[in-house]
Amino acid sequence: MxxxxxxxxxxxxxxxxxxxxxxxxxxxxxxxxxxxxxxxxxxxxxxxxxxxxxxxxxxxxxxxxxxxxxxxxxxxxxxxxxxxxxxxxxxxxxxxxxxxxxxxxxxxLTFVIYNIRLAIKKYKQNQTASFDFFTTLKNTCYEILPKSAVIPVVTEIAVFYFGFIHWKKRELKKNEFTYHKNSGTVTLLIAIIFIIAIETVTLHILLAKWNATVAWVLTFLSIYSGIQIFGFIKSMFKRPISIENNKLFLRYGIMNESTIDIATISSVEISSKDIELNKVTRKLSFLGELESHNVIIKLKEENILVGLYGIKHKYKNLALYVDNKNEFKLQLSNATQQLQNN
Structure with missing residues (x-):
């Protein structure tokens, strides 16, 4: 009714x-x-x-x-x-x-900037949670735009923000963990940018002989793709994984993210063994099997992995790479123990 x-x-x-x-x-x-x-x-x-x-x-x-x-x-x-x-x-x-x-x-624009500044101010006054620009931008845009338009708009803004505006080094807290230093992903993505650049120049020269308009359109699309990948790379430096307020915030730049209630974690295994990716088992990395992992988190119930442009996938097991895997597991174990004691 x-x-x-x-x-x-x-x-x-x-x-x-x-x-x-x-x-x-x-x-x-x-x-x-x-x-x-x-x-x-x-x-x-x-x-x-x-x-x-x-x-x-x-x-x-x-x-x-x-x-x-x-x-x-x-x-x-x-x-x-x-x-x-x-x-x-x-x-x-x-x-x-x-x-x-x-x-x-x-x-x-003023409304968006005002709300982001307000969120930063609240964060500084009460640092019980880490300030995250991408999350704040999403929350602000949900108040302005139709829900279906929020993620595409926020993603485009975030690409340019992380790629060309936010250059200040991100100082990690004790409860935050990087995932890009030793995984090889950054090197791979940079290599892709160089490949795009080389192919763009070659393809432009060839297409220009046939149709200049088509050549410039494809060149623009290639340059834009390179800019997006650069923004993705930079976002990995600025959005670490964090453990706070009885939640595990898993982030892979602006490409993938998921929030896990620590109480729903069944086990955390340090392992690099091959796993079969399916509807139950996924990787935090958007590169899937192209990137290695060293931690496997198993849950008691299904959770949601949110990818680029808001695409959602369900999972119960999630494989990811954490640079300091041992400290990550230790802090998760401590958080789980503290939760059980309370």
Missing amino acids: KKTINIQKNLKIFGIPLFIIALMIAIAKSPIFVNNPSELSLAITFDLLLTVPIVYFLLIRKTKIAKTTVVPFIIIGLITCTLILPSENQYYLNLFKTWILPIVELSV
């Missing part, structure tokens, strides 16, 4: 704004618009850019839905206007793009 009520409520909240958008599209494609383009262009622009966001806001004002989700409806209205209105009837739309849209963009 409660589920049915929630479905009806969501249909109302999202259905009414979407109905208005659909109605505006129908009007723009109708013979009425052809006969009255100037007047209807103003009305359609007003409804899509103002009426729809306002109606949506009024529908969510007494719900738990973040008020900042009005922004995606403004963007949808903007895109719809651009697509359905002839260029000669986009005068008011262009005014909105010139004067209002920059204010919206600046407000969103």
